[in-house]
Amino acid sequence: MNKETRRKNTPVQVDAKRESAGILKSKTGVLHVGIDLGTSRSAVAASNGVREMVGSVVGWPKDSVSAKLNGAAPIFGDEALEKRMALNICYPLVDGNLAYPDLEGVQQASSRNAAIQLMSHLKSLCGATADQAVYAVVGAPAEATKENKQAIIALTREAGIDGVMVVSEPFAVAYALDALEDAIVIDIGAGTIDLCRMAGTLPEHEDQITIFKAGNFVDRAMSERIRKSYPQAQFTLNMIRKAKERFSSLLESESRAIVYFPVDGVPTEIDVTTEVCEAVRLIVPEVVDGIRQLVATFDPEFQEQIRSRVFVSGGGSQIFGLQGALEEGLQKLGGGKVYIVDDPIFTGAQGALKLAQEMPLQYWQQLGSN
Ligand SMILES: Nc1ncnc2c1ncn2[C@@H]1O[C@H](COP(=O)(O)OP(=O)(O)OP(=O)(O)O)[C@@H](O)[C@H]1O
Ligand SMILES: [Mg+2]
The missing domain is CATH 3.30.420.40 (ATPase, nucleotide binding domain)
Structure with a gap:
């Protein structure tokens, strides 16, 4: 892989500009936050103990009657869906990525606004005090492009988050589980299934696969x-x-x-x-084939080890009988062991939070200059 491709697919990206601009100097404390920004729902975990989840959908009143009944402010998640007859509804994420960069005109503006509102809402759920700078690590799909990651960074800036780092979703899950070596981590979401091979270093492009059948x-x-x-x-x-x-x-x-x-x-x-x-x-053969690809392109001496440590997270991990079905599929590849995470809703956000807490400031900047 050449250097340019490598750079494009670096799984961690930092908004170094804000760091160097000294915006954070006025804040005396730091609140670390992990954000799992999902197609169907988003979860946050913060260093003050907050753990919250909200559907990734934003609604605005359709007309003056609706505004009188529901107020003019945006409404989020389940509440927005319950009141959807009276609201204009917007899902700011499609297939794991922010929708607005691929839209145009009015649609782009309203989708972008919905994304900013959702991010601001996630920030407000964390309950940072006025003197706390908010440092957030945000999970993005494994194969999110540099543009997708830049769009997330731009969004967090507008939502008033002070420092941000974007990591791949399954990497955040791996970090939560301490499965950083000889493991495959799979996140089965609404828009994407993300697979990531962990070999004791930051995963590169070739260590990650995104499947758009979730x-x-x-x-x-x-x-x-x-x-x-x-x-x-x-x-x-x-x-x-x-x-x-x-x-x-x-x-x-x-x-x-x-x-x-x-x-x-x-x-x-x-x-x-x-x-x-x-x-x-329908998703079982897709996942098994993703595992096969990641195993087949790994060092042959360690292939058995990564096949025997497959961790599955995300809402889709709750399909009854999934562990057995995947292990059955792995039989044809030489066998393997699959583990379903205990907390599929918050593992990604917890991992992102852990990363935020353990990543020294200078390392964020170093990553930003990659
Ligand atoms: N018991 C279950 N059985 C099957 N699927 C489920 C179950 N519970 C939740 N799901 C599905 O999991 C998906 C939501 O998972 P998750 O919250 O991890 O996705 P997301 O983060 O919003 O999406 P993405 O990661 O693709 O952006 C939805 O498609 C939901 O219907
Ligand atoms: Mg997700």
Whole structure:
């Protein structure tokens, strides 16, 4: 790999300008923050003990009646979705990345504004005091481009965060688990599945893989199957996602996945067991193949070691029976051991926080000049 490519894909990026501008001199204390900026939900963990999670969706009142009822300020997460009939809703992230750099005109401006509001909200959830500078490490998809990372940095600046470092999501998870050596870390999110090979150093581009078939892809696949089986049923992707999260399983079992979707306006019992199972199963070969690629391109003497330490995090890690299904897939590659993390919602944010706390200031600057 040439130097230029390496530079583009450095997994850590720092906003050194603000550091050198001496903006932080007026603050006497520091609040370290880890942010897992996700397509469907974002989590923060701060050095003052705060741990919060919010859906990555922002809503504004549609008109004066809505503003009278809901106030003029933006509304976030589940509350925004509950009130969505009265709000203009914006998801500032698509497939793990900020949406606005790929948009134009009014759409770009409102998406960017939504992203700034979400970041400001995440900062406010951390409860920094007026004299505390906020240093944040933010998780981005494994293969986020330099432009994606710069967009995150620009956003944190506008949200009033004083120092920022962008790391790849699975690297943050690896840091939380102390799995920095001879391990593969996989984050199964809504927009992306990110895989990262840990070899005792900062992961390079070739150590990381992003797959764009994650939770949202499963929702669409499940929706297509249900529409085919029950053409009369009325449902939204949100209803599908809820059903998936409740019933997702890769194991054959007697228990059925029963939902009540309207047919001609009447709630009707529908058995979606097969559709859920088939849809969630679609990601298993993708993940196994990602592991195969990372193993196959690793030092042959250590391949067995990394196959026997595969850690899975993110919302999708909660699919019932995933550990067994992945280990079964690994059998064809020579066997392996898979561990599902205990706290899939906060492990990424915790890892980012740990990184923020352990990274000396001069090292942030050093990384920024990479
Ligand atoms: N029990 C479950 N079974 C299957 N999928 C689940 C379950 N619980 C949550 N999910 C899915 O996990 C995804 C959310 O995970 P997570 O919060 O890690 O994603 P994200 O960080 O928002 O996305 P990304 O990392 O791609 O930006 C959603 O697609 C959600 O439906
Ligand atoms: Mg995520």
